[in-house]
Amino acid sequence: MKYFEITFTAQPCNEIVTDVLSALIAEIGFESFVECEGGIQAYIQQSLFDEEALKNVLADFPLPDTNITYSIFEPEDKDWNEEWEKNFFQPIVIDNRCVIHSTFHKDYPKAEYDIVINPQMAFGTGHHETTSSILGELLDADLKGKSVLDMGCGTSILAILASMRGADPVTAIDIDDWCVNNSRDNIALNNIHNITVELGDASLLEGRQPFDVIIANINRNILMNDMAAYTNCMHSGSEIYMSGFYVEDIPVLREKAESLGLEFVHHREKNNWAAVKFIMK
Numbered sequence: 001m002k003y004f005e006i007t008f009t010a011q012p013c014n015e016i017v018t019d020v021l022s023a024l025i026a027e028i029g030f031e032s033f034v035e036c037e038g039g040i041q042a043y044i045q046q047s048l049f050d051e052e053a054l055k056n057v058l059a060d061f062p063l064p065d066t067n068i069t070y071s072i073f074e075p076e077d078k079d080w081n082e083e084w085e086k087n088f089f090q091p092i093v094i095d096n097r098c099v100i101h102s103t104f105h106k107d108y109p110k111a112e113y114d115i116v117i118n119p120q121m122a123f124g125t126g127h128h129e130t131t132s133s134i135l136g137e138l139l140d141a142d143l144k145g146k147s148v149l150d151m152g153c154g155t156s157i158l159a160i161l162a163s164m165r166g167a168d169p170v171t172a173i174d175i176d177d178w179c180v181n182n183s184r185d186n187i188a189l190n191n192i193h194n195i196t197v198e199l200g201d202a203s204l205l206e207g208r209q210p211f212d213v214i215i216a217n218i219n220r221n222i223l224m225n226d227m228a229a230y231t232n233c234m235h236s237g238s239e240i241y242m243s244g245f246y247v248e249d250i251p252v253l254r255e256k257a258e259s260l261g262l263e264f265v266h267h268r269e270k271n272n273w274a275a276v277k278f279i280m281k
């Protein structure tokens, strides 16, 4: 997965400015925000980077008298977060029932579901609020014998838990070839044999049989854009879990979902990140 590292310099630079900036650029695909001298550094997958959209965000920046400039750096295309994985990816336990750890962890808690993830550069270790919220939903859901689609699978952590909880068959799709390769590695590491991984986006869904359960942890704009393709692959009673957006985005996503025949069930929130569950009427 290729990333751009963008350094934003703000004047004045304070917590309100960097918080607002992070929230706005998260909506156009940025992730991993790190404070630095005079501003923040943020990362975005090169395939998602739209410089026009970034310029528009900065031109319409809602705080008056704030000047923000940026510079773009292209980190080497290698496993640039390997250090992070090795040093900071600690085992995590979700709802006291599911532990996620890596092959290099020797000492980790025991749990009903034990998932091994070597994330390399793919998103999905369980530490992000959106991933852990959907993991929580999957722990609560009845998945036995149900067909599941994990759209935007990243490491395939969600597809793996779904399979462990009895889902069959499971399809995992990601637009990024790093994620597809990493998913295949993780699925093998967990001795799972019923997950098919595919490279692509919602256009792959055309003409498919409906899924009983769809999971999509991506971002607000992609969900708004692709939701109709997802609902075309649902039958009455199918469930869809979506995340990757903020609590304040729920109304707009809900309106779209209801216009496509979905019924809102509930939402979860962690640090202002939201996850929503809908059922097809």
Ligand SMILES: C[S@@+](CC[C@H](N)C(=O)[O-])C[C@H]1O[C@@H](n2cnc3c(N)ncnc32)[C@H](O)[C@@H]1O
Residues within 6 Å of the ligand: 122, 123, 124, 125, 126, 130, 131, 134, 151, 152, 153, 154, 155, 156, 157, 158, 173, 174, 175, 176, 179, 200, 201, 202, 217, 218, 219, 222, 244
């Ligand atoms: C926020 S990560 C979620 C990863 C994992 N499912 C999790 O919950 O941790 C979003 C993933 O969606 C993928 N993605 C982005 N746009 C996509 C699209 N249009 N269709 C399918 N996957 C997409 C990204 O490559 C990334 O792996």
